[in-house]
Amino acid sequence: PAFKKIIETPYGVGEKAAPFDVASTYNNFYEFGYGKGDPASNAAALKTDPWNIVVEGEADITGTFALEDIINENQLEERIYRLRCVEAWSMVVPWVGISLATVLKKFKPNSKAKYVYFETLHDPEQMPGQRGGNIKWPYREGLRIDEAMNELAFLAVGMYGRVLPNQNGAPIRLVVPWKYGFKSIKSIVKIRFVEEMPETTWKMLAPQEYGFYANVNPGVDHPRWTQKQERRLPGGILFPNVIETRMFNGYSEEVASLYSGMNLVKNY
Amino acid sequence: MWDRKEKPIVFVIFCLPLIWLLYSLFSARYFPDPAEPFMTLSGIWSAIFISLTLSLSILAKIPKLKVISRYRRFIGLTAFWYSALHLLAYLVLHAGFSWVWISEDVFKRPYIYVGVAAFLIMLVLALTSSKRIIKKLGKKWKTVHRFLYLASLFVIAHLWWQVKSNPEIAIWLTLIVIIPLVIRLKETFLNKMKKRLH
Incomplete structure (x- = not known):
């Protein structure tokens, strides 16, 4: 299904x-399998409506909220x-969605809220990938509060003008474009x-x-491969479209100030 | 060319994985990023044929399977060709011949250079597998070709060094490579010890 109204940016x-x-x-x-095609094959049964989100911790307003109470469809x-x-x-x-800051501010985080932590649904009945393996479910992620409040951080409920497909993280997912996708x-x-x-899932699995x-x-390699370049998909049948990777994925102007004075080699 | 009439059939059977891989690649089955599935699958087939190569002399002891000792070179070369395909997939599909990418990997990443080392050993073994060179090298040939044991260990290291969170493939391939390897090593060293005793 498509959305009625989407504001262009x-x-x-x-x-x-x-x-x-x-x-x-x-x-x-990985909740739906390790292969790149597994999510599309296995996510159809995920029930995304109704969907509740628990908001807790260092904020004035906490509790369990229905998705539609968190996302105002007129602001997409x-x-x-x-x-x-x-x-x-x-x-x-x-992507189609709302800036993360708009949503978080509604809950009035207090001065102790230094970080925001997120969890994915943990339901092995619906998510076959959670039935085995050595990942400690649920999937966990987090941002520093100033990162979360940055205008680029985004909560998506759709893509390509329509509701998010289950395999892409329906009904609601984070999009942090200057960080690697697993965030x-x-x-x-x-x-x-x-x-x-x-604690965040990939850091728990392999902190080094x-x-x-x-x-x-691009200046900090993964221990097993270089991050200087990337394959922009889709490429050709034989030859990939290899391009240079840019600092903060090309969003330096918007986010570099968040990390001024920080050692980004140590804090990778 | 064919010294035995069943050889073309064996040849076709050995080519089946290759045909499937190429068919999948060109029919865009691995689209949009063919590097990962193609490298994984060609690597798996390379390990399977390495395992077969190592198992040959063990299997040939079974009377009914004696015939396979005729295919030693054939199977060994097939293992080499699948590992060459694996390397080629890395160079073309994964790195797009980007020198930055390849040089960063080859010089800095342990799992890449153990893989390259295994390939170079197999290249030498492939080049010294002709009848003429076998004759020329005589007894030395066997010693040279025992380097396959080392290459197999490199292959196992290459596998484990890149396990992300799912070790399933690495476990299976390690088992099929290490079992014949251990048997062979045992035989080799027992024979040597026996010879010394006599």
């Missing part, structure tokens, strides 16, 4: 979006963002304002490879 004007079929059939969502915008996966592929996707947590059921830096910040940075 200047984000990503001139970028060439990947075809919908590519963006909706090639992604990581389209933003075309570059998505850079830590695995060195990337895609341009037109953009899908199918969110919990938002918690916290004082300490929260994935840090809390996970900013796109």
Whole structure:
């Protein structure tokens, strides 16, 4: 289903979006399997309506909220963002949603809210990938509060003008375009304002490879591969479209000030 | 060309994975990023044929399977060709011949250079597999070709160094490579010890 009204924005004007079929059939969502095509094959049964989100922690307003109480359909915008996966592929996707700050401010986080923590649904009945393996479910992610309040951080409920396909994180997901894709947590059921830096799934799994910040940075390699370049999808049948990776995925102007004075090699 | 009439059939069977891989690639089955599935699958087939190569002398001891000792070179070369395909997939599909990408990987990443080392060993073994060179090298040939044991260990390291969160493939391939490898190593060293005792 399509949305009635979407506000146009200047984000990503001139970028060439990947075809919908590519963006909706090639992604990581381990809750539905390890393969890139698994989410599209296995996510159909996910029940996204009704959908509740628990808001808790250091905020004046907390509790359980229905999705439609959190997202005002009249405020939906389209933003075309570059998505850079830590695995060195990337895609341009037109998302539909609301800036994360707009949503978070509604809950009036207090002065102790230094970080925001998110959780994905944990339901092995609906998410076959959660039945085994060595990942400690639910999937967890987090942002520093100033990162979360940055205008670029986005909560998407749709893409390509329509409701998010289940495999892409329906009904609501985070999109943090200057960070590696795994920060953009899908199918969110919990938002918690916290004082300490929260534990996050990939950092728990391999702390020497994935840090809390996970900013796109061509100067800091993954231990097993270079991050200097990326394959922009889709490429040709034989030859990939290899392009240079840019600092903060090309969003330095908007986000570099968040990290002034920070050692980004240490805080990867 | 064919010294035995069943050889073309064996050849076609060995080519089936290749045909399937190429068919999938050109029919865009691996679209939009063919690098990952193609590299994984060609790597798996390469490990399977390495395992077969290592298992040959063990299997040939079974009377009914004696015939396979005729295919030693054939199977060994097939393992080499699948590993060459795996390397080619990395160079073309994954890195798009980007020198930045390849040089960063080859010089800095342990899992890449153990993989390259395994390939180089297999390249030497492939180049020294002709009848003429076998004759020329005589007893030395066997020693040279025992380097396959080292290459197999490199292959196992190459596998484990890149496990992300799902070790399933690495576990299976390690099992099929390490079992014949251990048997072979045992035989080799037992034989050597026996010779010394005599």
